[in-house]
Amino acid sequence: MDVEVGETTTRTALPETRWETPAYLYDLAAVSDAHRRLVGSLPGPATLLYSLKANPHPAVLGRLAALGCHAEVSSPGELRAALQAGFPADGALYTGPGKRDEDVAGALAAGVRQFSVDSPHALDQLDRLGRAAGTRVRALLRVNPPVPPAGAGLAMTGGPSQFGADLAWVLERPELFADREHAELAGLHLYMGSNLTRVDALLAVFRYGLDVVRRIEKALDRRLPVIDLGGGFGAPYAVPGALPRFDALRSRLDALLEEGLPGWPDGERRVVFESGRYLTAGCGRLLTRVLDVKRSQGRRVVVLDTGVNHLGGMSGLRKEDRIEPRFQCGDDPHASAVPDGTIVAGPLCHPLDVWTRDARLPDVAVGDLLTVPNVGAYGLHAGLALFHCHPMPLEVVLDGEREVARGRYVLGRERSPR
Incomplete structure (x- = not known):
């Protein structure tokens, strides 16, 4: 029986009739291969987060944690699974457009210090709960531009949305998004599209995101240390096919970041990418x-x-x-x-x-x-x-x-x- 793994076809002697059905089969060798491909397509200093919503199976998580990924989670269950699998709490990003006090407090108690926020209220919530926990919390402000970037696939921005603060709101009232005593505005979260399979489409989305960064930093009159450009790295879904190759992405993305983030890479900024689909599909x-x-x-x-x-x-x-x-x-x-x-x-x-x-x-x-x-x-x-x-x-x-x-x-x- 031939089984497609990435671009290659490997031979396995395992008879699939040995398992009852329905059954999901996960191959950790394919996870490692996808991780190698994606990391090789990104700038060397960048941080890669794994989005647990794609597949939170403990063995899959354990492999990705061992490979050096950090975790992007959006619920207590995902956080628990990530920590059990070996992801470091202080490297996790806790996302989601609404968070219960008890969930944020639980994450803080577990060692999480970085949260995506979508509004001034969410910043106030982090400040209040950070004070109660006796710690300072880092916030990444998720931004919702008025229109999605061209070719964004499954658009995660543009139009009225629970995701992010409207760009116009941030530009008009930057004081609402200033640091709190226990919640520092440490960066921006700019996930704008999903399931992109061409390098040109990915670059267009990242270029759009960097323009948003420039406009917000001008309004805030400060340089933010963390820029999360999201991901959107596509893969086949429920049909035969190999993972797309992004061989040309790294050099072109390096040039784009040098242009869009003056001084990068200078050690003062951290650029973050996220992936769930590409790493596990x-x-x-x-x-x-x-x-x-x-x-x-x-x-x-x-x-x-x-x-x-x-x-x-x-x-x-x-x-x-x-x-x-x-x-x-x-x-x-x-x-x-x-x-x-x-x-x-x-x-x-x-x-x-x-x-x-x-x-x-x-x-x-x-x-x-x-x-x-x-x-x-x-x-x-x-x-x-x-x-x-x-x-x-x-x-x-x-x-x-x-x-x-x-x-x-x-x-x-x-x-x-x-």
């Missing part, structure tokens, strides 16, 4: 079996033992594009057929549990094994796993050809290990 695949095959009003309908509860549920919230998986079948991962109007559905008692209405799928029978590739990011944890209370899928961790872990995990806590 290619490490995962989902195994599923056919439960039923029938015809309905002239259309073939294939029902699987997994559906939007385990993959693609967030597409309904537009977190992802509507999922249109291309399946790999049996022992031949390249077996496929032209779209023939086949409906592929899951086992939920709900009409929206449909992955696609125009599948690329050859003849299949009840019991056949199918594989959805490239779902190591935004897989199980972007599903609707609690809906209808079906069992959680098995999660199997490989390191190349070697199985290293097997069990069911939720937010860093193992359940039903085997």
